[in-house]
Amino acid sequence: MNRADGCGKILILEVGYDDGDEIVAVHPVIIEDGAERVLVDCGYPGGLPELERAAESAGAPICGLTSVIVTHHDFDHCGALGEIRQKYSRVRVMASELDAPYIDGSRKSLRLEQADARASMLTPEERIGEEAFRRTVESVRPVGVDVLLHDGDTFPWCGGTEIIATPGHMPGHISVLLRRHRTLITGDALVAIKGRLRLANPHYAIDLGMARESVKKLAAYDIETFICYHGGPIETRLSDGVNRHFFR
Numbered sequence: 492m493n494r495a496d497g498c499g500k501i502l503i504l505e506v507g508y509d510d511g512d513e514i515v516a517v518h519p520v521i522i523e524d525g526a527e528r529v530l531v532d533c534g535y536p537g538g539l540p541e542l543e544r545a546a547e548s549a550g551a552p553i554c555g556l557t558s559v560i561v562t563h564h565d566f567d568h569c570g571a572l573g574e575i576r577q578k579y580s581r582v583r584v585m586a587s588e589l590d591a592p593y594i595d596g597s598r599k600s601l602r603l604e605q606a607d608a609r610a611s612m613l614t615p616e617e618r619i620g621e622e623a624f625r626r627t628v629e630s631v632r633p634v635g636v637d638v639l640l641h642d643g644d645t646f647p648w649c650g651g652t653e654i655i656a657t658p659g660h661m662p663g664h665i666s667v668l669l670r671r672h673r674t675l676i677t678g679d680a681l682v683a684i685k686g687r688l689r690l691a692n693p694h695y696a697i698d699l700g701m702a703r704e705s706v707k708k709l710a711a712y713d714i715e716t717f718i719c720y721h722g723g724p725i726e727t728r729l730s731d732g733v734n735r736h737f738f739r
């Protein structure tokens with residue numbers, strides 16, 4: 492589902508990643524309007540070539556990027572940021588003020604803090620998987636953030652692009668609303684599974700209660716399409732019965 496009308500284009504990319512067991516797909520999004528080409532989330536460490544191929548075939552090559560918005564500092568969302576910055580040095584990096592210290596490396600990743608907290612509870616077998624997870628998280632290169640984003644910040648792209656703070660999965664998590672298109676780029680505030688919206692794996696939520704509150708907050712916005720990084724685009728409304736489980 493790629494959209495183009497009088498006010499810009501929304502291009503949903505599909506980037507594959509080998510997680511050891513299977514190839515999983517994630518969905519970075521390019522917002523294009525006039526001279527602006529803005530990528531929302533950028534995939535895994537080492538994933539730049541795949542991202543470049545996906546963007547090229549969508550007709551929006553990475554060499555023309557002006558900015559990258561990072562929804563939060565998980566390795567599958569910002570892993571390729573260091574490679575992008577190295578190869579395309581004029582690209583601006585934008586992230587929430589709360590997440591920036593983790594992206595630029597001035598604070599330890601909350602995923603590593605979370606891993607530290609559960610380390611003593613792991614079986615020897617689980618520890619092997621955990622070590623691989625840690626290595627992946629630690630392989631993400633720190634990158635300076637050029638533009639600090641806040642709840643309600645609005646850009647003119649695509650008829651009005653608004654940053655919505657959606658904390659919970661991580662405290663600095665943001666989602667991106669394309670108002671005119673009634674479309675939300677969810678990051679990990681919501682995922683699509685079998686045609687339904689869900690919370691991202693609760694196991695990884697830094698504050699699950701806050702993640703639920705963020706979904707309730709999103710219900711106040713006029714949104715018809717959710718572009719989920721995990722699961723792709725889904726047309727639904729948070730008020731639809733199929734999504735009632737969020738509001739029990």
Ligand SMILES: [Zn+2]
Binds near residue numbers: 563565568660679
């Ligand atoms: Zn995440």
